[in-house]
Amino acid sequence: MKVIQVKCPQCNSPIQSKVRDHLFYCTQCNTMHTRNGGIEKLDYEIGEFNQSAQGERLYMPFWRVYATLVVHSKDVEGGSLFKLTQWIKGASNTGNMFIYIPATELDNAGFRALSGRFTSNPPKYSTRLNFGNVNRLPATISKQEAANLADFVVVTMEAEQPGVLQRLNYTLTVNDTKLVFLPFVKGPQGMMPAL
């Protein structure tokens, strides 16, 4: 077992950081990589800030999971059935969707709120090439974990609708997972999206 200095797999520059971040970003060549089970360079997107957003700016990492959902059957007691198809593009019980998984450490309520909000209403944003001296929140959730958490988010969104979920027979197939950094501002009421 050994302790090593993390260097960029693209340009070999040392990675500098003040926080415990599992995503390593090279400020020299803009390469992002991770080391869970081996070095993997990551493709990523950076969202542009809404220019009118007020407050301390920062970027929050998300895993955007592109998945195919097939709902075979469901059973809810005591309330109206929530239509999963509201998020699904296309057919009523089968379709593709983007599931947003916060990759940073959040409390349970924050995780549910952000994943539900962006999954049910996917954010629209223009992109930029670098972070422009804006701080990033550290990532703690890996790409592999995000795929499993996507499944959890799907069931959570169904369970949080009126009524009590009793059965949900479905299949979720993950097609692709991409890292996206969404702009946020920190104000008196906490962190708010700044899209």
Add this chain to the structure above:
Amino acid sequence: MADISVGLNCPTCGGAISIPEGDNVVPCQYCGSTLFIEGDQGVSTIAFNLKMQRDNAMGATQQWWRRGWKARDLPKMGKVTETYPIFLPFWKANTKVAGWICGYEERRHTDSKGNVRVERIPKEVMILQDYAYSEIACDPGDLGIRSLKNLTGETGFADFDMIPTFEATTSKDDAIVHAKNDAEARATASARVPNVTFKRLHVFPKSLTMIYYPVWVVRYSYHDRMYMSTVDAVTGQVLSGRAPGDPLFQSMAMTGGAVAGGLVAAGTIIASGAEYMNDGRLALVGVGIGIVILFLAYRFFRHGSERIEGDFKEKKTMKQALQQVQGVAKQLEGLR
């Protein structure tokens, strides 16, 4: 999450830094370098520092001799013959569980006319929780230690050239499977849904660490018979041990148990004779309680010649003993 942090030096500037157990990324606070811990096959190995010295271990054992139902002359006649430290390997896994458990609970309501109505209460419970799990990574033999009790103390990355260790004999894959099963079982139990209709739990192994934990082994003699105890070399607590029992306590337990059990059984039989409406049920309950008292007294008598503390395989827990009593009670019910 366990409160363990590991001390290390930055390979770039030599600064002393610490990293929480289970994590593998840390920024150097002195030079800003990002550091990554490369474990063997992804497993970090750390060791707790041995804090208690030989005299502390012997003292803890001698204090332990005075507690419980051990031989009264043990503090006087017991002689420590050998004391040595050993590092035991443990797997320590941190897991996260995310998922939902849905189902229902049934509640029975009885009205004044004796009609029973069953109310079905649907339930949905979200699980998003971290769990920690540990198990010993070797055959502990007769040491009586099977899991980590203490998770706080100074640690460092292990260098085992100079210290005696038990060799790890169980695989990391087995440890991960056990940790996942443990986390799922605990998450399911925490949901408190009696009748489950839908369950979807994802268990993420967040980290796996091999922890070497120091233990003092103290061997001692009592009337030419050999016994041993183990002492936590971090906290100074006695973890396990065997000690001689006391014949006086054994005979007192047997005599007292027989008298108490007999009195309870006889008392309820007499009371049952005066109560015509109970159909003999009171007597049966009394006899059952008397048998339980007698059984527990016999158990103390039977195993009282040697007092055993710790996680020994052959040692029956009180729960197992009570299950044995329940088995006897069921047989009695069958006879009735």
